[in-house]
Amino acid sequence: MSDHSLTAAQVADFKRDGYVVARSFFDQEQMDHLHRIAKAGFDIENSYAAIDPEGKSSRLLLRNDLPEDIYSAFVRSERMVDSVELLLGDEAYHFHHKLMLKEPRVGGAWPWHQDYGYWYDKNSCLFPTMLSAMIAVDKASIDNGCLQVLKGSHLCGRLDHFPTGGQLGADPERVDHLKDRLELVNLELDPGDTAFFDCNLLHASQANTSERARWTLICCFNAKSNDPFDDRGEHPGYSYLERWPDSRIAELGTTQWSAMAGGNV
Ligand SMILES: O=C(O)CCC(=O)C(=O)O
Numbered sequence: 668m669s670d671h672s673l674t675a676a677q678v679a680d681f682k683r684d685g686y687v688v689a690r691s692f693f694d695q696e697q698m699d700h701l702h703r704i705a706k707a708g709f710d711i712e713n714s715y716a717a718i719d720p721e722g723k724s725s726r727l728l729l730r731n732d733l734p735e736d737i738y739s740a741f742v743r744s745e746r747m748v749d750s751v752e753l754l755l756g757d758e759a760y761h762f763h764h765k766l767m768l769k770e771p772r773v774g775g776a777w778p779w780h781q782d783y784g785y786w787y788d789k790n791s792c793l794f795p796t797m798l799s800a801m802i803a804v805d806k807a808s809i810d811n812g813c814l815q816v817l818k819g820s821h822l823c824g825r826l827d828h829f830p831t832g833g834q835l836g837a838d839p840e841r842v843d844h845l846k847d848r849l850e851l852v853n854l855e856l857d858p859g860d861t862a863f864f865d866c867n868l869l870h871a872s873q874a875n876t877s878e879r880a881r882w883t884l885i886c887c888f889n890a891k892s893n894d895p896f897d898d899r900g901e902h903p904g905y906s907y908l909e910r911w912p913d914s915r916i917a918e919l920g921t922t923q924w925s926a927m928a929g930g931n932v
Contacts (some may be wrong), residue, residue, distance in 0.1 A: 671746035685821030685868035692861035700920025718833035723775030757890035774875035778836035784828035790900030796890035803856035820869040
């Protein structure tokens with residue numbers, strides 16, 4: 668077990684609240700590697716826009732595979748995989764990961780939703796034993812559209828979801844009632860802070876009204892025992908997730924950056 672994985676108290680917080688924020692889960696040096704590679708090498712051609720009901724857009728660059736790069740080193744890092752397995756109580760496998768961009772002034776909002784609202788319908792998964800880990804690449808605060816959560820909402824189970832703009836939103840009547848009963852928490856994060864959240868936790872985010880970008884890397888995992896029952900889904904079924912030592916982040920960060928600087932990427 669990695670020395671940097673979540674503590675028993677953090678696991679208990681996650682079970683009670685549906686989320687837990689691990690401060691400085693990744694350190695400054697690891698984040699510097701990620702930050703410079705993400706910002707310099709963003710592959711806009713392969714990204715797509717998620718349009719909110721106001722017509723503002725966030726960009727997503729999503730991958731279902733794990734090539735030899737710095738993003739995979741974060742997904743596969745011992746501290747990440749060990750922590751996710753503690754939270755899921757099972758062997759974890761990589762479901763997908765995505766860079767989420769909310770650019771200054773133009774980055775759009777995300778309506779209240781549960782990730783299981785998307786994953787249930789589209790991925791033939793039978794149980795909500797799935798979660799996401801959002802790693803802050805930039806500082807995330809209220810004015811640049813940090814993640815908001817309804818604390819404890821994972822306990823209400825999966826709600827119906829409906830299209831809103833180019834996204835899916837949870838049943839608005841139920842969300843309103845839940846807002847009356849549950850605490851809304853703004854997850855303000857510094858680079859390296861990581862928010863782990865249950866796939867049934869209701870979450871949303873506002874548009875970026877600031878001059879500062881809000882980029883995050885979200886790593887999504889499923890439990891081995893929740894292997895989808897067919898392969899019609901948009902994310903993969905179970906395959907063994909090899910753990911890499913945390914030191915691979917700096918190694919790959921250095922080699923990938925040199926390749927980019929030399930024009931080889
Ligand atoms: O990036 C955000 O602000 C929200 C992203 C989100 O809700 C999701 O990926 O499920």
